[in-house]
Amino acid sequence: MTTASALPAIQYEPALPGQTVVVIGGSAGIGLETARRARAEGAGVVLTGRNPDRLKRAASELGALSSAAFDATDPAALDRFFGDLPETIDHVMVTGGGPYYARLDDLDRERAHRDFDEHLWLAIAVAQHAVGRVRPGGTLLFMGGTGGRARGPGLSLIAAGTAALPALIANLAVEVAPIRVNLIAAGFVDTPLSASLLGDDLDRRRDQLRATLPIGRVVGLADVAALAVHIMTNTALTGATYDIDGGQQLVAR
Numbered sequence: 711m712t713t714a715s716a717l718p719a720i721q722y723e724p725a726l727p728g729q730t731v732v733v734i735g736g737s738a739g740i741g742l743e744t745a746r747r748a749r750a751e752g753a754g755v756v757l758t759g760r761n762p763d764r765l766k767r768a769a770s771e772l773g774a775l776s777s778a779a780f781d782a783t784d785p786a787a788l789d790r791f792f793g794d795l796p797e798t799i800d801h802v803m804v805t806g807g808g809p810y811y812a813r814l815d816d817l818d819r820e821r822a823h824r825d826f827d828e829h830l831w832l833a834i835a836v837a838q839h840a841v842g843r844v845r846p847g848g849t850l851l852f853m854g855g856t857g858g859r860a861r862g863p864g865l866s867l868i869a870a871g872t873a874a875l876p877a878l879i880a881n882l883a884v885e886v887a888p889i890r891v892n893l894i895a896a897g898f899v900d901t902p903l904s905a906s907l908l909g910d911d912l913d914r915r916r917d918q919l920r921a922t923l924p925i926g927r928v929v930g931l932a933d934v935a936a937l938a939v940h941i942m943t944n945t946a947l948t949g950a951t952y953d954i955d956g957g958q959q960l961v962a963r
């Protein structure tokens with residue numbers, strides 16, 4: 711019989727000691743929480759976002775190595791940002807803007823183009839910049855969703871983006887290897903973005919999810935941040951999409 715004292719003691723070492731994690735869209739929500747966790751695991755973080763005040767607060771809270779306020783969909787600004795980064799970085803996470811829901815009748819094509827820029831072209835641009843700057847075995851990590859796997863009025867754009875992103879990420883993983891490239895597909899996560907999309911309906915939505923999700927609770931920022939850091943550290947993972955939605959896609963929404 712094995713006694714408790716014979717079990718090896720588990721020692722927890724920080725997962726990202728001395729590493730540099732860049733979070734594009736790191737001043738709020740999933741990006742900020744991932745940066746917070748990366749700091750706790752021993753990494754230095756570089757944060758970006760558009761709103762300079764919010765970014766400054768986030769950078770100061772985390773003691774960031776640096777921060778840069780710019781719109782990540784602006785190619786020249788993105789070039790400058792990567793040009794100013796340290797010579798070698800370990801991981802880049804890209805969060806960014808929310809989805810654009812619009813019925814065909816109301817769909818604004820300019821905005822639809824910007825939405826594709828934000829969710830697809832940005833991934834390509836970041837992968838181009840990563841070559842020669844992200845160390846072999848480091849990661850590029852992007853955010854997508856599971857909600858766009860549903861079909862319905864107003865979902866055309868998000869449905870197309872949701873289908874395209876895993877294919878893009880898998881192929882980028884081949885193109886930029888040995889840098890690893892992965893995608894997190896979230897369902898509802900309690901973030902400032904969700905609050906702004908739902909407004910007064912936020913509490914009702916949380917209650918509904920607690921009642922219907924297989925996990926019986928709402929997916930939180932810490933859940934997604936833990937997955938993000940795991941993907942950064944587990945060097946077997948590349949080219950894949952990791953769903954984190956508490957089973958939301960499996961049940962009636």
Ligand SMILES: NC(=O)c1ccc[n+]([C@@H]2O[C@H](COP(=O)([O-])OP(=O)(O)OC[C@H]3O[C@@H](n4cnc5c(N)ncnc54)[C@H](OP(=O)(O)O)[C@@H]3O)[C@@H](O)[C@H]2O)c1
Nearest residue numbers: 735737738739740759760761782806807808855899901903
């Ligand atoms: N929350 C959810 O339930 C959920 C579910 C599935 C997928 N996602 C996806 O996950 C990503 C992050 O969501 P979140 O809920 O964490 O959003 P959030 O709370 O609004 O945070 C987004 C972050 O990205 C920054 N950002 C947005 N657009 C940007 C741009 N064009 N250039 C640079 N920075 C930009 C924001 O700062 P500024 O606004 O100051 O730029 C902020 O730091 C989004 O792409 C979202 O679609 C979220």
